Amino acid sequence: MRTSLRDAVALAAAVLAPFLMALALLPLRTSLTHTNLALLLVVVVVAVSALGNRFAGGLAALSAVAWFDFFHTEPYQSFHIQDRADVETALLLLLVGLAVSQLSARARVLSRAAVSDARHLERMHDLSRLVRSGGCSADELVERIRADLIEVLDLRGCRFVDGSPPAVGPLPRMGPDGSLRVEGWIWDFERQGWPDGETELWAVAHGRCQGVFVMTPVPGAVPPSLEARLVAVDLAGLAALALDGQKDLVQP
Structure with a gap:
């Protein structure tokens, strides 16, 4: 099965974009709540899902949780979480990210189907008119x-x-x-x-x-x-x- 360039880019973004966002948010680690930080990472998941497919969106959600844990929960620079509230935030980030990725990917599929159906209808209309006119x-x-x-x-x-x-x-x-x-x-x-x-x-x-x-x-x-x-x-x-x-x- 072939992989389109767009999907390949989305897979790369699924790995890198959450990491870069989590890294960029480091100066705000003490001024923003963990919930707000998680919401900002969800935005990245939505963007990746809109660009790619369900797999890319799910991978972005997992990547977002991993880097949220690594950079923004204590102990820092570790994939271990001590605080129960941080565990709940990370789980919510994962669940929301996965749900949003599915919805975004579904919206993309529906949009592509609508465009494809419109093209098919236009093609059939043009050819039918050509047959009737004897052009x-x-x-x-x-x-x-x-x-x-x-x-x-x-x-x-x-x-x-x-x-x-x-x-x-x-x-x-x-x-x-x-x-x-x-x-x-x-x-x-x-x-x-x-x-x-x-x-x-x-x-x-x-x-x-x-x-x-x-x-x-x-x-x-x-x-x-x-x-x-x-x-x-x-x-x-x-x-x-x-x-x-x-x-x-x-x-x-």
Whole structure:
């Protein structure tokens, strides 16, 4: 599974940011209560969680507790806590940090999903309008959809094979519900990711297969969401409609 640059930066910040904040607060150690110091460290956890993922947020919470203990509880420069109130503050810092990291990471996921859904909707709207207006040929539309499939499913490559599925071969196939079938079995896409090799996506309209998009995923890539797979199925359906209409026009 690939790690994005943003997540890598967040992991580094999860380790370093609480340490730097705890170090910067040393001059205020005698003037601020331990509760206020802990709250300031929670702010760092929130920032890391917003930048990265749940793991980064949880790591930041643990790091915040460790450096709070080391720099701001007696005995200083030690990971031992003597005062019961300091123990309670450290535990609360950990619990609040973990809770906030989960909420921040969830908010980030929802935000990304909303942006992704908006892009998918815009893409489908543009292509549907293009099909209705006849603004491009069926071959041009298929080429555009092929490129869109690479983007939507984060593929390494995709090609279109005109004609019936037997011309391609018995490859894993993405069904109309976004599921994946491998040799007749339903593939656990969310847990197993893409199967090895290529995967078919049939372009079907009015019960007839007009061709097959043969997709090549990136090895080890995070599997696309169900929503993205359903968009891919709809894109293939638009290609099939355009090809079906083109073939009807050339029939004698």
